[in-house]
Amino acid sequence: MTSDDLEVFIEVKSGEHTVSSKFSGETSEVVKAVQKFLSDSIPAFSIGSKIFLRIPSASELADMIGPDVKVSGADIIFLRKPGDAMGGIRKALVAARVANELGARQAPTLSVKEIAVATGIAEKTINNNLTKLTKQGEVERAAKGVYKITDRGILESSPMISPPGDAK
Numbered sequence: 001m002t003s004d005d006l007e008v009f010i011e012v013k014s015g016e017h018t019v020s021s022k023f024s025g026e027t028s029e030v031v032k033a034v035q036k037f038l039s040d041s042i043p044a045f046s047i048g049s050k051i052f053l054r055i056p057s058a059s060e061l062a063d064m065i066g067p068d069v070k071v072s073g074a075d076i077i078f079l080r081k082p083g084d085a086m087g088g089i090r091k092a093l094v095a096a097r098v099a100n101e102l103g104a105r106q107a108p109t110l111s112v113k114e115i116a117v118a119t120g121i122a123e124k125t126i127n128n129n130l131t132k133l134t135k136q137g138e139v140e141r142a143a144k145g146v147y148k149i150t151d152r153g154i155l156e157s158s159p160m161i162s163p164p165g166d167a168k
Helices: 027-041 043-051 058-068 085-101 112-119 123-135 151-157
Strands: 005-014 017-026 069-072 075-078 139-143 146-149
Touching: 005 027, 017 027, 058 069, 058 085, 069 085, 075 085, 075 112, 085 112, 085 123, 085 139, 085 146, 085 151, 112 123, 112 146, 123 139, 146 151
Parallel strands: none
Antiparallel strands: 005 017, 069 075, 139 146
């Protein structure tokens, strides 16, 4: 097994019946197989997996911001100017969250000035759009002039990210 592999043993008991299975391999494939096993073995799990919200992992978030944005230490670097201000702000704040989760930033926040420097968008435009994003619940004001993306903001800015086990 490599460091990217995972091994899981699951046993489900219900009264006199026992169902068990062992999964091993690449982490993402094991997660999909475990979820399918649990959905097949426990009907309530299948329902529960449809009503619980799954926020993308740091790796999925990094994929989401894609080739346009890179994180270098605590710096957020846009390789090209964003097409629209709201999208640029979201991507910058997602990048800050990824950098924080990876330990490169102390907080998942950016100041208006940091967003302006990273995106190349005027601070006044950023302030106007942050007001809208905050009202929509996509961004949260962490302190005066400092913002972070909310889970809602991540979901609004992400392409439809399928939960483990779903076909893409």
